[in-house]
Amino acid sequence: MSAAARPANISTGPGAPVTTLTVVGGGFAGLVAAVSAAESAAVRSGRTRVHLREAHHTAGGRARTADGPYRTNEGPHALYSRGPLWAWLRRRDLTGPVAAVPVRASLGVRFHRAGELRRLPPMAVLRLGRRPAHEAPVDADFHTWAASLIGERDARYAAHSIGVAVFHHDPGTLSARFVQERLHRVLAMPPEAKYPVGGWGSVVDRLVAHAVRLGVRIDTGSRVSTAELSAAAALGPVIVATSLPAARGLLADDTLVQQSGRTALLDLGLRARRGDAFIVCDLDAPGWVERFTAQDATLAPPGEQLIQAQLPLAPDESRHAGIVRAERLLDLGLPGWRERVTYRSEALAAGRTGALDLPGSTWRERPAIDRGNGVYLAGDQVAAPGLLAEVSFNSALEAVSLALRTPRHHGTNSSRRDTRTRG
Incomplete structure (x- = not known):
């Protein structure tokens, strides 16, 4: 089913090409990427549209909160108020009511x-x-x-x-x-820890609603195959914001491995x-x-x-x-x-608990965001700094920045080790 209607028609001028930026995965990284892309000058000018596809029937990934009388998350969750994710959500009024300890x-x-x-x-x-x-x-x-x-x-x-x-x-x-x-x-x-009232799902709901307001097309129950990803990459940049094992299979890239717990x-x-x-x-x-x-x-x-x-x-x-x-x-x-x-x-x-850095390595040695040929990664096990969900957030912003400023299909495998993430 579709979580949002297609965006309103955008006037791009006679014959002006329109690029589609595709986000695969509607978890926290994917939603941040979709919102960030939709706020960009490329989308506001009508040159680019944003399409998010999520395999599950609801968005949220590991940030989902269970329905029903017991509002559980997938393990203990909290936002950390001195980090960049908190500031980004607050500027957009997306945290909603939060509780401190x-x-x-x-x-x-x-x-x-x-x-x-x-x-x-x-x-x-x-x-x-x-x-x-x-x-x-x-x-x-x-x-x-x-x-x-x-x-x-x-x-x-x-x-x-x-x-x-x-x-x-x-x-x-x-x-x-x-x-x-x-x-x-x-x-x-x-303490930095802040708790969204109603669970993390309340933040996800606000992110989804904000993305729709910005014109993002969101399709849930929409699993992407390797062939479909290749087709999407022919129309514009693709941000793969799935778990790392899922990205490894989707991209047929055995190098996408990172230690987790x-x-x-x-x-x-x-x-x-x-x-x-x-x-x-x-x-x-x-x-x-x-x-x-x-x-x-x-x-x-x-x-x-x-x-x-x-x-x-x-x-x-x-x-x-x-x-x-x-x-x-x-x-x-x-x-x-x-x-x-x-x-x-x-x-x-x-393997669902974020990246772990062994002695001698930092976040820079994790799988690079730029995979070449207009494909980018976002998630909590890729090359971005931060604490817990902040890794997903930072990688999503960097993936969007690279996707919208790099000429399509000019990426090369050699660029993968040179990618650096802000923050």
Whole structure:
């Protein structure tokens, strides 16, 4: 079905050629790309039209929020208010109502270490989090660098604490620069995290509506084949804003590989009870449990709470093992939760948790945005900087910039390693 009618007729002058910019994928990256392209001078002048195609029956990708009384996202989601994505959404009035972490709820943050819940992490971890990312080396792993500053034990705690932002079973093995950027922002005070009221789907709905107002044609339930992509590329630039595995198949390009994480996800609806923890952060191993109704009561029916947990998994670890670890954290932070369950859902997110940079690499070594021949990539595992969804955002803006300023079909394979992303 179509999420929007075709754009209104645009006067381009007698005989003036009209180029179609095609966006494949209606997730966050694809929607940002479509809006950014529609705001460009090329589209406003009528020289270019924007057509977005999404295989699913609704737009949103991993930013979708489930319908029904329990408004779950695919794992814990938040916007970070010091990043470029937040500023871009705010300028366009697309965030809608947002909730910050309430003071009362913040008192319910607990840290699991040495088998017990504590109210504060080690002070050494907080001190490390104040160090800006540029102080951390790219070539060293995070644990080695952190241990040289705060000791082995606290370095492990620091690495595990950032599991919420890297979705990796052993963050200490990743690049120190990559992990420290995330630690610095997650531990920032006051907290950066902002929560769209009603879930991330509310932001998606506003993005879709804004794109339609700008004249973007959006077709949902419209899967693109390799042959159709080639045909679209003959009419104008194409931005592939799918998951990286999907892009690899669509473009028949085996080089589109990037390390990502595996994570067990657990969503729970619970009858509310005073005294439940707001957050349980596992420092003995990466893991995160959050009571999202603490800041947004609309996510569950009255008198109930929505809990979302994510537990990063080792390559040989099962989803069940991660769920068992989540349940142990729940036993500590939300006593009696088993007798209060009104809703439960489990899932495994494999390769759907963003890019990970190993020692010696940065975002610049990820798959390049410019694939040559008028095809560009956008998404959370490509060559763009930022925290979580900001990678999708930055890559989408850069893909549009390249697509609209580069002559069609003049790209070459050699350009792929030279692509650099702003931000």
